[in-house]
Amino acid sequence: MKHLLFILYAITLFACGKKQNPAIVLQTDFGQKDGAVAAMKGIITGVNAQLRIHDLTHDIPAYNTWEAAYRLAQTAPYWPAGTVFVSVVDPGVGTQRKSLALKTKTGHYFISPDNGTLTLIAEQLGIAVVRSVDEATQRRPGSGGSYTFLGRDLYAYAAARLAAGKVEFVSLGPVLTIPMQTITYQKAVREHTVFKGNIPVLDVQYGNVWTDIPDTLLLNNGFRYGDTLTVQLKHKDSVVLVQRVPLCKTFGEVPEGKPLAYFNSLMNVSLALNMGNYAAVNHIKSGPDWSIVVGR
Amino acid sequence: MKHLLFILYAITLFACGKKQNPAIVLQTDFGQKDGAVAAMKGIITGVNAQLRIHDLTHDIPAYNTWEAAYRLAQTAPYWPAGTVFVSVVDPGVGTQRKSLALKTKTGHYFISPDNGTLTLIAEQLGIAVVRSVDEATQRRPGSGGSYTFLGRDLYAYAAARLAAGKVEFVSLGPVLTIPMQTITYQKAVREHTVFKGNIPVLDVQYGNVWTDIPDTLLLNNGFRYGDTLTVQLKHKDSVVLVQRVPLCKTFGEVPEGKPLAYFNSLMNVSLALNMGNYAAVNHIKSGPDWSIVVGR
């Protein structure tokens, strides 16, 4: 009797206290004006209605794998280990490019076409394993006729099954035996007395200019809040702007409309106008062709 | 003693293992710049905080019941049976038009004004029952003073109570005794050696042109991948464009900027420029007035 009781008790607690499934986070260049994202969420809900589905963004500029890479790197570290990210920015849809499932050293998962989208997150969180998702076994049953929406029929479906515990990571497909595709970009470096770096993205909502130069590079080389920096912004080899700006902790340290340098939420050197739009006023854009030199 | 044990055990398992409520999916033409959608979600959460609420889109062009109909048809089949869809695109708000609750043969539910929004989903999934939602009994208590936001006070509230199991479908209101409103549109047909159809929507994010001509109509009449099609695009009676395009499996089969025909994720004939915007370049729009003729 007593044994029976404990067995039932154990079963019950097990049934009730089942582990919370990890969240799924979606990123695409689909926009949200049509039903494509909602179809992906329907497939995920069909796999397991308990799964929590969140949006990173669906406004990646069409086919812009660089920005997709950047948004993952900006966001994923703030999610708990186990979270499954799906990124569908896929200029090569329908070609022979592989579909990847990356597990980072931090225990985050990323499912994406093999087109460079995982470049930055792999550097940032470290690669534990990269697998090539096996379409033959991981594709949504009955979806074989559609050639153009793998985001729904393979990526969302595989992510949902992974998050729901219906497939193990090791079963998604074979370990990738060649390096995954990566995007080449200028990393931040010190050259003598100046620092060179890239302008990976703009903070589009406010028009702030973000660089990839970390705060530590400046702070460990003698720069302090309150110092005045000389910044030179370039598009390819053309100098677009040279300006002297104070390094501030807060925007309010300069008058409205005036420029400042600050460390953004990723702790990288950034440029802004207090209450204004630095990028628009100064005609600055972002991407591999844009660079910055910072000095005294 | 043993009996007591089993009774308690059964009660406990019942309490813990309670059936997951179906998801609620919202579609409106409200946009998300103001608080209207969030007010609807608040009402749903107030009915039952466990309910999963998802967005189909809130960017249906204002009053465009045809696009609302199309987005439901594009999306709903990918959601599990039991899902409750709420569509509030309601040019007749405040008039005597009915509010409908449709149960399809597949077990999906749709709540919408009676204005044609349910035309395509009814054709696609089949009508099991259509009820006229009874405002007198199903409206949110205390909301009687507001004449202009039934989306919140009737539709979201009734959908939440249905999804939460607080009201049975049969209790939402009487079975509709007259046909619901439908939108007339040109269905895809074969005429001798050509195929005629409608351009229901554009794939707005990429500028691809979607038709309602299914892949099977071409494939069952001798067309093959690699064939060249002649497409004639018309606005009312004016021919806007005549073009010869290859029928491709993937965009990459043609050079960048070149046109192709393909089957979209709904397996309908569609037109695109590889890495470009077909609709913008060729001045093609969508809707009941736009049609296409496809031949050799």
Next chain:
Amino acid sequence: MKHLLFILYAITLFACGKKQNPAIVLQTDFGQKDGAVAAMKGIITGVNAQLRIHDLTHDIPAYNTWEAAYRLAQTAPYWPAGTVFVSVVDPGVGTQRKSLALKTKTGHYFISPDNGTLTLIAEQLGIAVVRSVDEATQRRPGSGGSYTFLGRDLYAYAAARLAAGKVEFVSLGPVLTIPMQTITYQKAVREHTVFKGNIPVLDVQYGNVWTDIPDTLLLNNGFRYGDTLTVQLKHKDSVVLVQRVPLCKTFGEVPEGKPLAYFNSLMNVSLALNMGNYAAVNHIKSGPDWSIVVGR
């Protein structure tokens, strides 16, 4: 034996039937093109993966605390007591402005910078307690180096812990001993035979003009549906438009393109064109500088 059974039973039920956490509702001026909102959701999910996270809007115009205030007032009353709202519209980010946690008399919670965002919701739902959130104890561990994203590192984190029951409201920080910041605005008043009020926002999706004049002010002073109103719309001291419009229950009471007055979903006097955009056609905007006079 019997006692043991009941103890186990009680433990089990307790474990299974745990109280549903309140929802978290996010409002920002970040937009959703980048990863800022998703980073906030990641932090919340990391605190407790069970929490339900909803969006009010992320399209508040940059730095527009007035519109932030209005959207909270428009939406929050439709959410159940206990809901935790986070609003991050923060022109003073990084300055010495306080961070507030407001509990209303209705039991709703609001976390926001002390910049006027809580003006309207405090008037509407009543202040129970306002606390100054203590950065030293409530900030996300390890986030001390970032000076510019308190939305993620303090507001989202504190809201998640409050909603998850990991911190009590009383422990968020000390009761505010001075009045919180408020925004001054013209409240609706009767002056002799006319009613004066403000145009707080436009119904942007449709171009309708909303005022802060409640239906009761007109209805309790002899106005009835069907009456014709004279409306005078002013920008500062300049009269922009004078027009006579019928007071309607539904848009369909006037021909397409014609103006009408109606009571919106907040039961305030509003102006619209049936099937048209009143604000665009008549060049009407909103904000503290825009006012309206309504008479016979």
